[in-house]
Amino acid sequence: MGTLSEISKQIIAGDASSVPSLTQKAISEGLPARDILQEGLIGGMSVIGAKFKAHEIFLPDVLMAARAMQAGMDKLKPLLIKEDVPSLGKVVLGTVRGDLHDIGKNLVSIMLKGAGFEVIDLGNDVSPENFIDTALENDAPVVAMSALLTTTMPVMGEVTDLIRQRGLDKKLKTIVGGAPLSNDAARDMGANAYAYDAASAVDRIRELLSGG
Amino acid sequence: MRPQLRFLDNDLIEKIVGEARVILKELGVTLHNDRVLSMLSDHGARIDKGTKQVYFTDSVIDSALSTVPNSFKLYDVLGNETHDFCSGKVHFTPGSAAINVLDFESGKARPPVTNDYVSYVKLVNQLEHIASQSTALIPSDVHQGMSDSYRLYLSLLLGEKPTVTGAFTIAGFDVMRDLQLAVRGDVDELRERPLTVFSCCPTAPLKWSDVTSQNAIDCAELSIPVELISMPLSGFVAPVTLVGTLIQHTAETLSGVVILQLANPGTPVLYGGSPAIFDVRYETTPMGAVETMMVDCAYAEIGRYLGMPTQAYIGLSDAKQLDAQAGLESSMGATLAALTGINNVSGPGMLDFESCTSLEKLVVDNEICGMTLRMLEGIHPKEDFPSISRFQELLSEKHLLISEHTRRYLREEHYFPGKAIDRAQRSRWLEEGGLTLGERANQEVRRLVKAYEPSRLQDSAKEELQNRMESEARRLGMDRLPETRIE
Ligand code: B12
Numbered sequence: 001m002g003t004l005s006e007i008s009k010q011i012i013a014g015d016a017s018s019v020p021s022l023t024q025k026a027i028s029e030g031l032p033a034r035d036i037l038q039e040g041l042i043g044g045m046s047v048i049g050a051k052f053k054a055h056e057i058f059l060p061d062v063l064m065a066a067r068a069m070q071a072g073m074d075k076l077k078p079l080l081i082k083e084d085v086p087s088l089g090k091v092v093l094g095t096v097r098g099d100l101h102d103i104g105k106n107l108v109s110i111m112l113k114g115a116g117f118e119v120i121d122l123g124n125d126v127s128p129e130n131f132i133d134t135a136l137e138n139d140a141p142v143v144a145m146s147a148l149l150t151t152t153m154p155v156m157g158e159v160t161d162l163i164r165q166r167g168l169d170k171k172l173k174t175i176v177g178g179a180p181l182s183n184d185a186a187r188d189m190g191a192n193a194y195a196y197d198a199a200s201a202v203d204r205i206r207e208l209l210s211g212g
Numbered sequence: 213m214r215p216q217l218r219f220l221d222n223d224l225i226e227k228i229v230g231e232a233r234v235i236l237k238e239l240g241v242t243l244h245n246d247r248v249l250s251m252l253s254d255h256g257a258r259i260d261k262g263t264k265q266v267y268f269t270d271s272v273i274d275s276a277l278s279t280v281p282n283s284f285k286l287y288d289v290l291g292n293e294t295h296d297f298c299s300g301k302v303h304f305t306p307g308s309a310a311i312n313v314l315d316f317e318s319g320k321a322r323p324p325v326t327n328d329y330v331s332y333v334k335l336v337n338q339l340e341h342i343a344s345q346s347t348a349l350i351p352s353d354v355h356q357g358m359s360d361s362y363r364l365y366l367s368l369l370l371g372e373k374p375t376v377t378g379a380f381t382i383a384g385f386d387v388m389r390d391l392q393l394a395v396r397g398d399v400d401e402l403r404e405r406p407l408t409v410f411s412c413c414p415t416a417p418l419k420w421s422d423v424t425s426q427n428a429i430d431c432a433e434l435s436i437p438v439e440l441i442s443m444p445l446s447g448f449v450a451p452v453t454l455v456g457t458l459i460q461h462t463a464e465t466l467s468g469v470v471i472l473q474l475a476n477p478g479t480p481v482l483y484g485g486s487p488a489i490f491d492v493r494y495e496t497t498p499m500g501a502v503e504t505m506m507v508d509c510a511y512a513e514i515g516r517y518l519g520m521p522t523q524a525y526i527g528l529s530d531a532k533q534l535d536a537q538a539g540l541e542s543s544m545g546a547t548l549a550a551l552t553g554i555n556n557v558s559g560p561g562m563l564d565f566e567s568c569t570s571l572e573k574l575v576v577d578n579e580i581c582g583m584t585l586r587m588l589e590g591i592h593p594k595e596d597f598p599s600i601s602r603f604q605e606l607l608s609e610k611h612l613l614i615s616e617h618t619r620r621y622l623r624e625e626h627y628f629p630g631k632a633i634d635r636a637q638r639s640r641w642l643e644e645g646g647l648t649l650g651e652r653a654n655q656e657v658r659r660l661v662k663a664y665e666p667s668r669l670q671d672s673a674k675e676e677l678q679n680r681m682e683s684e685a686r687r688l689g690m691d692r693l694p695e696t697r698i699e
Contacts, residue, residue: 055493058492058493059492059493059495060447060492098381100415100421100423103416103445103448103449104495107448107495149380150311150323150350150352150356150359151350151356151359151380152356154356179311179565179567180311180312180323180567197494197495198495199495
């Protein structure tokens with residue numbers, strides 16, 4: 001079996017102890033960083049994603065795989081930078097102002113990191129300005145917002161309005177989630193995407209970044 | 213004999229409580245409110261100002277447990293006693309604070325507006341087995357800054373039953389206090405006859421937000437009863453085992469008891485919660501899971517053991533419609549809750565993980581509650597010994613339909629559900645339209661909303677309520693409140 005398929009196999013198995021050395025092995029074999037990332041690490045995670053949706057495996061298995069993937073990423077990162085492979089993307093994430101519900105948001109963060117995204121987690125009670133300024137400072141193309149209360153959901157609309165007012169709508173994409181949200185609500189407030197759970201948040205953000 | 217269910221024996225309860233005390237002493241809780249921090253510190257708890265961590269002591273816990281009342285009462289807007297939260301008494305209240313209302317006509321969940329809330333209050337006012345109102349919906353047609361107080365306003369204005377509620381902000385509480393004073397007249401009267409129960413929710417794991425801590429001590433100051441709603445999610449932000457979840461729930465709830473009792477010894481408390489297992493397939497918090505219900509019943513046993521009346525979010529469903537799953541989860545929960553003797557059961561009307569309220573479901577759940585309460589009364593002899601004369605009567609008359617004994621006990625022994633529950637012959641059912649449960653319940657909703665009679669609260673109090681709410685609305689930039697059709 002090739003090293004890359006061995007990497008994805010160990011990611012699927014959630015084995016964080018073997019993935020770093022396998023990644024190192026792939027690097028020593030001279031494989032391009034991009035291939036190690038795409039075929040090895042992300043390859044494993046896509047299988048995991050599909051199995052999770054089919055209820056063949058459960059959330060803890062996904063998180064184990066994500067941890068293994070993270071361990072491989074740590075090894076690969078210097079090479080990705082050296083070979084100028086763009087990161088999958090940076091996401092600024094937070095629960096909106098006035099809202100302290102962060103359990104769902106934290107799960108989204110874990111899943112995004114597991115899928116290889118860089119996440120800047122602003123915590124909860126985050127102001128509209130803070131979302132946008134942080135995204136700009138860090139050159140992050142995605143603002144992901146969580147709200148669990150009817151009363152705080154409108155803050156998301158403030159963020160999308162502010163993005164448009166500041167002429168940033170080409171540069172910043174928004175995704176929203178949380179119990180009071182829906183596709184309709186997201187559309188009404190001018191957000192670019194909505195996801196009902198953390199696993200689909202990963203898919204939607206991928207689509208946003210690929211211009212989908 | 214009264215039927216009763218137990219999941220825990222006293223040894224296991226002692227062990228769980230002992231473990232919770234260790235957690236409170238050694239790990240403590242994070243508490244983002246300086247006033248409460250210094251109050252705890254004054255009473256001997258160790259405080260780390262930098263990390264906002266409080267480490268409890270056995271003596272502060274014991275002293276709280278010695279002042280917390282083992283029972284208390286609630287009174288309706290007219291001042292009549294409606295609730296006695298004491299050993300074994302079970303009362304039902306609608307599940308609280310839904311994001312959506314399930315619109316019967318369209319079958320869709322949508323944000324509620326004032327008129328939905330008005331219909332809801334009219335309905336609850338007349339549902340016999342739902343003992344109190346709760347601020348079950350959040351009308352979306354008023355300023356968000358008043359969405360907590362506006363619900364209470366409508367409930368106090370239109371309904372007579374006491375109200376289970378909660379504030380969303382520190383300022384929200386002040387308005388909600390003033391609304392209660394508009395009904396009761398003054399603070400002493402409110403203290404004497406509590407009208408509401410406020411939910412205060414510690415943040416899992418082992419945290420208290422600024423707002424919740426402040427709401428808690430604000431309630432305590434006025435002796436407003438508080439239900440402590442700890443929400444460990446098993447396997448996610450709490451241990452996966454039910455015992456582990458119970459340890460966390462006990463620690464979080466005990467920390468709340470301490471805060472309330474230090475703020476004002478004797479503050480009435482419901483030892484409550486809304487725990488759930490975490491479904492690792494869907495990333496959800498199923499309220500209809502049997503393990504969620506087991507945790508509810510078990511912590512209520514712990515609460516009772518510690519000497520407090522109890523509350524739980526149980527008897528609700530994760531279904532999206534009024535379907536068989538809704539019935540199964542709601543009735544299983546209501547039955548288990550009643551058999552456990554949970555004093556305030558929050559659930560009727562709710563679907564979709566506490567996110568959606570259905571008026572039709574409320575009508576059906578009222579029947580579930582009625583049947584459950586009947587079951588709780590148990591089986592008792594009523595002129596049944598000796599029985600020979602009754603059987604002689606039966607054999608000679610061929611029936612007992614008009615027997616003295618039947619007429620005396622019929623209504624006590626048999627519970628008669630309303631129209632939502634189908635007990636007709638198939639032909640009659642067909643002749644009457646072959647209606648589904650949802651359709652029958654909807655007919656009941658319409659009938660009851662129409663049959664509503666205005667609250668008997670005195671007009672001066674109603675005016676006072678209106679004035680206070682209107683001035684709050686103006687403060688928030690609304691010229692007037694949405695129209696409420698009262699008749
Ligand atoms: C746990 C909980 C709490 C905990 C939160 C702890 C914490 N650290 O987060 C505590 C106790 C603190 C709490 C407090 C309150 N709560 Co609360 N809470 C809940 C509860 C029971 C579960 C939420 C949860 O964690 N679910 C599990 C996670 C995994 O799911 P999730 O959050 O939905 O997230 C998933 C998806 O939505 C999505 N997602 C989430 N965020 C994002 C973001 C993006 C970008 C994307 C793509 C996807 C996404 O992915 C996640 C993973 O699958 C809900 C009811 C419910 N079932 O939703 C009520 C609920 C949300 N709370 C409610 C209320 C009323 C309150 C309080 C106001 C109560 C009070 N009076 O004190 C306070 C508000 C405090 C505040 N200012 O925020 C109401 C809201 C009502 C309304 N109409 O707005 C609810 C619906 C319960 C109810 N009916 O009463 N609550």
